[in-house]
Amino acid sequence: MKTIIVIPARGGSKRLPNKNVLALGDLPLIAHSILYAKANLHLADAIYITTDDATIKEIALSYGVNVIDRPSEISGDLEPTVSAVKHVLESINETVETVILLQPTNPLRPKTLLEDCINAYNEKACDSVFTVSQSHHKLGKIENDKFKPFNYTPGQRSQDLEPLFFENGLLYITNATSVLNNEIMTTNGFPFKINHEFSTIDIDTQADLDYANYILEKSNLNLI
Template structure:
């Protein structure tokens, strides 16, 4: 059996700063469910949705919402374990042949509706090995050396609109060839940086404050619709 493109949602249970964050409610759904629903809404691209977890509550919720669950071993569920370990374990645990993996992090629950469609078109058109989403930073950045601030991307007095463009990895979406993940790589050296300048790119839930901001945006979105 062959699933050409699968989505993997890594949802381990050991968050310290925001305990049980993957199962905390955001709007009407637990956090990880937002990524499951996003994957299911893109069923023309995604052939199967897998949640990798070591947490019983996350497993029950994922099954309730129609995802397949891969039980993640404790040995690859620690704080310091890279995400690619979970992705690789999923690929090694299923019997289907996979070509592309779409990584959806539950901590980035809000995504523009057409994001995957547009990103996947670029991924295929440019024949990419991997693609990840980036957003432009409008901040004046610098380093502190010997108790002095040293500007990094601007000169003192320069206007923000004249800054040289810098970008950050926003975590909304990753698309990678399965063969790369089996070699322990998510973002290859020639990865395509897919630019997303949307307010959702600023949502990455790691603290209670992050969660409150996401709730505010979600409520604002529902109110406007």
């Protein structure tokens, strides 16, 4: 087995309880990433859901994908995602070369994004690929109750800002060795730029979910 897709979906969420099973459109949130993974199985060998939640496990199994039971000690709020992905690699009896990470809280992705990122991963001969988008905000710091511009000077036009990018969470590709060394975004990683309305969706609150439902309805796309 060379390439696997991992979808980490724990049950606990303080800001939006049970968010991974809440409805986005006509489907549970977790189902969007599962269906995206299944539509791209020509690029991978297997799909694994890692979860500590019985309801998420039941949904995942109903879609015919593999489930890894995540131990409680790596399911807390402060536990990094890489711990769950690493646990998947350590739990399956297969040799894995490449891991594709799909976060269920970033559920909407352009159809060709995974294939485009796989191509970049192979062409760049890098350890990882992760998606980023350009920020068009005027950013600054607050120090001692004073605002200090970070990426602009007062009065500067937005279109003249120095390009800065944010990690949008849509997709990650990492070699298995890096994951086992507790890394997903590696030093030798390639930032794959994508400027798309889907890149602004990251569901942590009810407002985020409402916005995602609006974008999904507005787009009127057959995503899978």
